[in-house]
Amino acid sequence: MEHYSQAVPMQGGQTQTGGNTGPLIIVTILFFMWGLLTSLNDVLIPHLKAVYTLTYVQAMLVQFCFFGAYFIVSLPAGMLIKKIGYQNGAVAGLTIAAAGCALFYPAATSGYTLFLIAFFVLAGGITILQVAANPYVTVLGDPQTASSRLTLTQAFNSLGTTVAPALGGMLILAGGVMSSADLAKLTTEQLSAYHATQAASVQGPYLVLAAALLALAVLFALARLPKIVDAEQADGESAGWSAVLQHRHLVLGALAIFLYVGGEVSIGSFLINFMGDPKVAGLSAADAAPFVSYYWGGAMVGRFIGFAAMRYVSPGKALAFNSAAVIVLVLTAIFSGGHVAMWAMLAVGLFNSIMFPTIFSMALNKLGPLTGQGSGVLCMAIVGGALVPFAQGLLADTISLQMSFLVPAVCYTFILYFGLKYAGMYSEK
Incomplete structure (x- = not known):
């Protein structure tokens, strides 16, 4: 996590x-x-x-x-x-x-x-x-x-x-x-x-x-x-929440954090049941649990890859690339079956790796004395981890577990938009 x-x-x-x-x-x-x-x-x-x-x-x-x-x-x-x-x-x-x-x-x-x-x-x-x-x-x-x-x-x-x-x-x-x-x-x-x-x-x-x-x-x-x-407290930090929320990239960044945490937590929460689906891998819960470690382990490996790659690639472009990769992997898992679907979903962890810190830093860019309050807004957006899994659970109960992963796919679509919109954010140095 x-x-x-x-x-x-x-x-x-x-x-x-x-x-x-x-x-x-x-x-x-x-x-x-x-x-x-x-x-x-x-x-x-x-x-x-x-x-x-x-x-x-x-x-x-x-x-x-x-x-x-x-x-x-x-x-x-x-x-x-x-x-x-x-x-x-x-x-x-x-x-x-x-x-x-x-x-x-x-x-x-x-x-x-x-x-x-x-x-x-x-x-x-x-x-x-x-x-x-x-x-x-x-x-x-x-x-x-x-x-x-x-x-x-x-x-x-x-x-x-x-x-x-x-x-x-x-x-x-x-x-x-x-x-x-x-x-x-x-x-x-x-x-x-x-x-x-x-x-x-x-x-x-x-x-x-x-x-x-x-x-x-x-x-x-x-x-x-x-x-x-x-x-x-820096001068101007007492300007109030209205001053903070006037920064469009912070507001969009908070929504991106909400959807990212929601999407990541949702996928992790449903993974064992997903791998237990006979159309996917048909694994028992005990046999599926170790595979969840690949999901989170991928994020650990991806951090080190991202640390090296992002010395040469702008954060926005890296974020857009990773979110596009996640969308492709999730859709593959939804519309295929067997081990292809299983490993596609597990591979999402690798591309999740850089998203949270990258969105966070992009959202706080050039906030100056309002950085502290901006951080508070972003931290509260983590409540996405409480709400988005509910939406996927509702879809899983009414349609099917496999199709319910469309909910996190939609979440990552907004993150792709955010990355592309601010791809040139750090270009002026």
């Missing part, structure tokens, strides 16, 4: 010249953990769908609660961190995320609603954590090498998203789920026992994750970290 967070201008007063290795390792582990936690949703959605016999729209409530937290918690998180400080904010975020993971234990015996509450609490903790921990990467060392440190932590975030589906497949999906025909033969008592057993398969893994997050909270609380101070 993308490392969804905003980059607001910061100033960090470093209290130490050496000894940054330990704190940097802790921060890097944080990036890995929230990548892993976010990507695990792609395994849990088909599992919970099968266990509770949900429609696709009902199953997408997982992403609605998870990404809805980004929208609801982002602004309060900023206020909290301003009050208690960045280090305490990171500890609070880790503790809340651990509480969210711990809630999965009672959820297994209580039903789907408590699972949804657990997802919201977990994502709320991750949101606070991102707002708090992000600036530490830039201040833990020489400012001249900050970008290389960001690349390193970003790579570990991608590593988390790549590892999670395979790990979740082994730990959560290994037991398999019964078909609807077999479920119909069970008595009420047998059905209740089956649901309890299946739901309980998430208890162990999420208790381990809760313990790991609490251990990280302790490490972060004890670490000697530089004090970070918010940059003084």
